[in-house]
Amino acid sequence: MTHTIAVLRGDGIGPEVTEAALSVLGACVPLKVHEGVIGGAAIDATGDPLPAATLETCLRSEAVLLGAVGGPRWEGPVRAEAGLLRLRQSLGLFANLRPARFMGLPTPLREALARHADILVVRELSGGVYFGEPRGGNDTDAFNTWRQSAAQVRRVAHVAFRAARRRRRRVTSVDKANVLETSRLWRRVVSEIAREYPDVELEHRYVDAAAFELLAAPHRFDVVLTENLFGDILSDEVGVVVGSIGLLPSASLGEGPSLYEPVHGSAPDLAGHGTANPAGAILSAAMMLELSFNCAELARSVEAAVMATLREVRTPDLGGRATTAEFTAAVRRNLEWLRWSHASPEDEPSYEWGV
Known part of the structure; x- marks a missing residue:
């Protein structure tokens, strides 16, 4: 064919x-x-x-x-x-998949930390600050709008939990719910979806803690589920685990x-x-x-x-x-x-x- x-x-x-x-x-x-x-x-x-x-x-x-x-x-x-x-x-397109697995190559991390790393970052693509309106700016002032709907969170969460079922059955949801209203919505909806997947473990992490742990203990992570901006940053960070960002592929899925x-x-x-x-x-x-x-x-x-x-x-x-x-x-x-x-x-x- x-x-x-x-x-x-x-x-x-x-x-x-x-x-x-x-x-x-x-x-x-x-x-x-x-x-x-x-x-x-x-x-x-x-x-x-x-x-x-x-x-x-x-x-x-x-x-x-x-x-x-x-x-x-x-x-x-x-x-x-x-x-x-x-x-x-x-x-x-609403779900971006970025897998990263240690390939036995030199990395900035100690091999003992990186050796068992096998991470799939699932990033929401349709919402967040990249698409929020209104937005604008001039030489002295600028602004962006961060919007996230429950429907956007639900559909990408299902992608992450289905992926986890074929992997090690663990989802780490990353947000900033201690500061952002959009993240509080994110955490609530992800927790609701998790009840449909009782065989998959869910944990929540603030984005700053997740960024640290991805380098300090990458082997702990299986599927990382997060919103657009955070996913853009964290999925580049995991390039350190494999040795080069040039090794990382991605797929963006949608309608x-x-x-x-x-x-x-x-x-x-x-x-x-x-x-x-x-x-x-x-x-x-x-x-x-x-x-x-x-x-x-x-x-x-x-x-x-x-x-x-x-x-x-x-x-x-x-x-x-x-x-x-x-x-x-x-x-x-x-x-x-x-x-x-x-x-x-x-x-x-x-x-x-x-x-």
């Missing part, structure tokens, strides 16, 4: 890592690819960070593969990141086509050098295989191929010398070996996002 996807390469290293992910994805399933522009590249081409043609392409596709958006060139009144926020809103993208940014200083780490983008493609195409076994094979590659081939962010192209070629070789040798992907540890 041929799968139709929209590909938005974006800015900075986005085109390079997207090409790597496409190479691996195309080795797994037949693809019909429709290209679109987003972010700074779209501003340069059309003046709009999310042109209507790009959105239409995404809405007609089974899934969307995104590189990265943003950079210092687009920090004026029309920002590149606005295209991504509008895309999430237009596709009805229409799902969006897959690496967690890292556009890294404009690395663009064009051919040394960007494509692992996060390739693992995002693995999430697409499972969650959008129902190809779980192929997804496990891609994960196993990435893990096998990381033992011998590493990009500069991981202390190696491999180029983006060399890393990608090694992943494809390992993927081919897994398929023809009939080796089981279960021989390698795998992510479990469980939705």
